[in-house]
Amino acid sequence: MKIIKVKDLGFKYAGTDFYAIRGVNLEIDEGEFVVLAGKSGCGKTTLLRCLNGLIPHFYEGEFEGRVLIDGVDTRECPPHILSQKAGMVFQNPDNQLFALSVEADIAFPLENLGLPREEIRDRVEWALKLLGIEELRKRSPFELSAGQKQKVAIASVLAMKPKILLLDEPTSSLDPVSAKNLIDAIIDLNRRHGLTILISEHRLTHLIPHADKLAIMDGGRIIYFDDPRRILKEDVLMYGISIPRVVEVAREMRRIGGCIPFRDIPLSVEEFISGLKGALR
Ligand SMILES: Nc1ncnc2c1ncn2[C@@H]1O[C@H](COP(=O)(O)OP(=O)(O)OP(=O)(O)O)[C@@H](O)[C@H]1O
Ligand SMILES: [Mg+2]
Structure with a gap:
């Protein structure tokens, strides 16, 4: 089943005179692991914002085409409902953490959903365990390392039990060892827990052997979308990809x-x- 369907998608941010993305068509199966790559400014973040409803709900501009997430049209679904289907982890985890302790941070969105206390406790435990960060539960998110913060950000998104995890360059502020460690955790979420994953990344070496599909964007369009083995037969270095x-x-x-x-x-x-x-x- 296609859990993500994007049809002729375009978006022009308010105050700009060009489409950041245009003519984007994309279909992703449930459980697929997709890596999104391309030069800076090609539209990766904009596409991810369209998939979790930040566009058009929070960003103003001209939206065309449509996006269906698990059968739901993003234009017709409020972002707090969409975030239970497609959770997004941003480049900078500091923007996603704000509570006094790690467990409070993970619990916060669940409290907003009005879930019963017991269910919240169970989900927090589950998410901490999934990312292997149980020992961080009482710590302040602000005193953690960048890699630990990013894991907490992922845990708090996963506690919403989304089917899709969207990650926007989650390793960009990490050293190589922490980056590999985080990528391993993300691969595990796909392989063992069946999460559909769409991750934008510049550093492909560790990620690409696990990808079912590689999507390469250029100038706001998807120019390749296929098994990475087929794509990498061709010369794609000019698209800013470090193979x-x-x-x-x-x-x-x-x-x-x-x-x-x-x-x-x-x-x-x-x-x-x-x-x-x-x-x-
Ligand atoms: N909030 C915004 N307002 C106006 N224009 C924006 C906004 N965000 C992005 N853009 C523009 O949209 C285009 C696509 O940007 P986007 O951030 O999606 O690229 P990207 O592929 O994620 O780049 P990077 O690899 O540097 O993160 C760029 O021209 C950018 O300047
Ligand atoms: Mg970006």
């Missing part, structure tokens, strides 16, 4: 004589080695 080194090596090996006939472009060192073994057998 894994192993992809470059495999492509170069193919180019200089096709001596290693990889059937698919390997996306990780493990895939590269198993492709090599197959070819040498």
